[in-house]
Amino acid sequence: MGIRPEYADLAARAGKYAAGREFAIKSLLGRGVNGAVFSTSAPTALKVFRYEQFYLRELGCYKRLQEFGVEAVAGHEVPALLGEDDALLVIEMTIVKPPYVLDFAAAYLDEPPSWPQDVLDDWRLERMQVFSSEQWQTVERIMKELEINYGIFLTDVHPGNVAFG
Numbered sequence: 001m002g003i004r005p006e007y008a009d010l011a012a013r014a015g016k017y018a019a020g021r022e023f024a025i026k027s028l029l030g031r032g033v034n035g036a037v038f039s040t041s042a043p044t045a046l047k048v049f050r051y052e053q054f055y056l057r058e059l060g061c062y063k064r065l066q067e068f069g070v071e072a073v074a075g076h077e078v079p080a081l082l083g084e085d086d087a088l089l090v091i092e093m094t095i096v097k098p099p100y101v102l103d104f105a106a107a108y109l110d111e112p113p114s115w116p117q118d119v120l121d122d123w124r125l126e127r128m129q130v131f132s133s134e135q136w137q138t139v140e141r142i143m144k145e146l147e148i149n150y151g152i153f154l155t156d157v158h159p160g161n162v163a164f165g
């Protein structure tokens with residue numbers, strides 16, 4: 001079985017980013033809707049995006065977090081921005097271990113999503129179900145702190161993005 005062309009493109013862009021910086025791509029840290037995340041020998045994490053729109057969203061959030069020197073939110077480590085490439089759609093960040101919060105590709109900056117109240121209510125009911133009730137309290141704290149302190153509104157909360165130890 002060959003490598004899927006789509007994945008080959010993501011890996012190639014990660015390779016190009018790494019080649020300019022004297023480190024190597026090591027392994028796949030994770031995959032999601034937005035692309036793939038590779039570990040490097042630096043060691044760092046490279047998130048390679050399929051679409052510029054989501055790259056820019058996430059980059060905006062990481063820049064905001066960097067401005068404020070944020071290392072963790074409610075005890076959940078946040079990756080630190082280390083670099084980016086607007087042409088390759090690559091964000092380089094530190095590798096984190098649970099408990100962490102990451103993935104701002106679907107987050108809103110400064111403006112909350114303009115969803116009607118019933119959509120918001122449904123979203124909340126649905127999102128709660130993928131966490132234990134204790135975890136959900138922490139998720140809500142994380143979301144509130146991100147909103148109030150940094151103007152970041154998370155929408156894509158699930159255990160892959162908000163990990164518990």
Ligand SMILES: Nc1ncnc2c1ncn2[C@@H]1O[C@H](COP(=O)(O)OP(=O)(O)O)[C@@H](O)[C@H]1O
Pocket residue numbers: 029030031032033034035036037045047079093094095096097102103104105160161
């Ligand atoms: N900086 C990082 N450190 C450790 N693991 C990471 C890091 N970034 C991503 N991952 C892993 O890769 C997965 C996919 O990354 P994510 O940013 O959520 O991509 P997507 O936007 O495609 O969902 C995450 O759920 C996590 O397991």
Ligand SMILES: [Mg+2]
Pocket residue numbers: 032033103160161
């Ligand atoms: Mg994700």
